Amino acid sequence: MTDGMIPAIEGYLSTLSTVPGETIQLFASSNAGECSLTIVREGEPEEMVHEENGIAVGDHPIPERAWETGPGWPRCWELTIPETWRSGVYRVTLAAERAPNLETHSHWSKLCASHDILLVVRARKPASTSKILLQLTTNTYAAYNSWGGKSTYAYNSSDRDQGHRVSLLRPGHGYHNTAFFLWERSFVRWCDREGYALEYAVNHDLETWPDGFNDYRLILSVGHDEYWSSPMRDNLERFIGGGGNAAFFSGNSVCWQVRFEDDGKTMVTYKEHYKEDPLYTPEGHPLLATLFSHPLVNRPENYLTGVGFPMGGYHLSHDAYMDGPGEYTVKRADHWALEGTGLNEGDVFGAENTIVGYETDGCAYHEQNGYPVPTCDDGTPEDFVIICQAPSRWTGMEFDVYQEAGVSNDGRATMGSHTRGGTVFTAGTTDWAHGLKNDPIVQRITRNVLDRLSAD
Template sequence: MSTRRNFMGGIGAGLVAATGVKANAATDDDGPPSFGVEGYTDRLSYRAGDVIGLHVSTTAPHYSLEVTRLGAKDEVVLTQSNLPGALHPIPENASSHGCGWPVSRKITVPSDWRSGYYNVKLRVVDGGGKFIGRNNRIAEVDLFFIIRPANPGEGGSILLPLATNTYNAYNNWGGSSLYAYHGRDNLQGHRVSFDRPLAGLFRMWELPFVAWAERQGYAIDYCANDDLEFHPELLEPYKLVLSVGHDEYWSAPMRDHLEAFIGRGGNVAFFSGNTCCWQVRSEEGGRALTCWKQGYSQDPLFPTGDHRTLSTLWSHHLVKRPENQLTGVGFLHGGYHLSHGQFMDGQGAFTAHRPGHWAFEGTGLKVGEPFGGKHTVVGYECDGCEFEMKDGLPVPTHRDGTPEGFTILASCPAKWHPDDALWYDHFPRDSSGLPMPGASVLGTYDRGGTVFTVGTTDWSHGLRGGDPVVERVTKNILERLSK
């Protein structure tokens, strides 16, 4: 060891004497360069025969991709490697107006790709630096697209529009989303583009639901939120339309078309919460969404006096179209449970009020009995309605837009955080000016078709965990409303 140390020291001393540079000093070119890959698709949904335009930017000369349909069993449907890569600039306004990257790969949708959510994994590999940091590096990223049915309704009577508007609203790639808490400099955006990398939220709520449904043998067709707006004819063949998880952002055409579907006798089941809370306006043919939210007075529509599509709460007094009119419940009389500091000691369980209803058939529930707590099916964000107690049972007042005939089957306490509510001068408040306690409300009503709601984002947690009551209620709904 001493001989080797002296030898290296001698070489180093000679280099310093001759050049003034230490032998082990690394230059910028010696170490590993920046390394990564990202991408997005040119549309949200496709069907057989359509061409998927894949926009990829990478530091590597080549990348690979793997396309997998996610469900009860993941199915790899396509792998490609050694695809030519190129690095593209990121515009300053990428969050709001997109990246503008060129199409790097085109994929024609085969006829045997069944309807579903398809994850695209992009991957690049290199050996690190030239002289130092010589590691085998792998960079991966996920994006997605949706396959609509080639022949709607041919394989089943249930359609699930995925909550893609909400995916985009929370996406802060490029620096901004429709939220301030994770935006650059804590600034909130009012426009979000789909033409930028978007991982989605499918795995959090919708995947547990569809994985369970597929294991039970239910055939479900898929589409994107904006298909309800731009392809309303897609609804026609179906008996039942689903909303699952966190389906928060809706455009007026989306809602118009679904309400018309219900009026014609179609059924809808909202296995979701915070549903249809904010009104958005689609732009660029659906490639961008605008929503001014709390800053509604800055919306260009505000000074016009035409507030029907003002991009703020659907339940805002200027819009005059509370989501209760569609779902039976709304976020103003719901709020948080086991989140945002509200009811953090809660049980995450519903209390049954009317266990004799057909939705509870076969559950064995009794009045006042809790269910779903083991898997906290009531959690995160919840929807409810204004109600009063009569003969020990909750009955809607209908003052908040909840339709006549709406029946409250179960409930769980929920409440808004004051910071989220104080901006809205018509928010339901107590005598101290703080938000009134609300509830997550599970219930149903009929108006042409039947509408059922669970009033919580986390219902699918019970399906993932195998909760027997949650499973039976879900089966009762799917069986009755899809026939």
């Protein structure tokens, strides 16, 4: 590295998830010539599992349309995952530095650069150490990742022109933009403190559904689980129909349909521009890459989760309820999820950590005998029980796709549950995990769900 040059490094792995015995590869670029690498298992406490220095790294260009094709950089390192590594979320940290200049006796303070990459290690034998599977929202990570020039959003894409095909294998995965550390990390650390063992996977693993996934009792979604494929839904809905359980401690969940290409390396979604999708026809297509709730797809997320973004919306974000309390109001105090909380109907909770926001899900409902009851007009199951509600609202309705999907300007964030073979619980908000820090009510509800739905 030329003296005075600021070091830089970034990279990506050959896969988002792996199992012990498989080999992962690193592809990186740096102007420092070499880097060090550490791998830490996320949790409380964190666990250092690998450390290595002197890895040779070249300085490589970023190709055109890198957001879509990936960088295509050469491999610089690989590792066979040891059999001793537990299922978990692993943070791979690359570090490059500029050393002091001994010839000029200057620049005595080192300049360092680092880059984090997320890796999930699944259990070689699913459900062998826990009956609870946390599948990370890696599709959402990819959708918001603008590395290489574009994401699936205009606001952080070059020329404010969003991409429709994005690579899952590029720098920025997991620790940048909307990602693991905003929601899921808090949940993982809380589970460690409370003694809840988890096993881990990524969104795409629900599409491939490895052998043994049916042995789990409970599959979790935490945080911002916005992008799903039809095969992901098919497999999870089949799992629930067979008696498995699911809990969505998340919001804006299962909102946009995506398709995977290139053996899961590329994610496709046309979203508001669905008429540009090659699968578009005026009559509709079940795999059209737009809102699941759009009439041309006609598979509202409510069928799965009980709620959906069209009848939810924003709270404490996007100019909606910016002075809102971020709290839930209890509607059904006798529901099992509230057992032991001491809550009564009309009580509120969650304001200290603003657990309601920033994106929420709800359902169409009417009042019956003093209680909110789903109308089921939007696909919500008939036995769905509304436990808690909070005001929410859609903003930014400039695209036809939202009106066509029946988006409401007067929504309600909704916590609830239903049973269809197995039981599905939904918190109805992205920010639920924020309350795990110090809110005893949020903690008790989370325990109730985990305990009940993971039991044999």
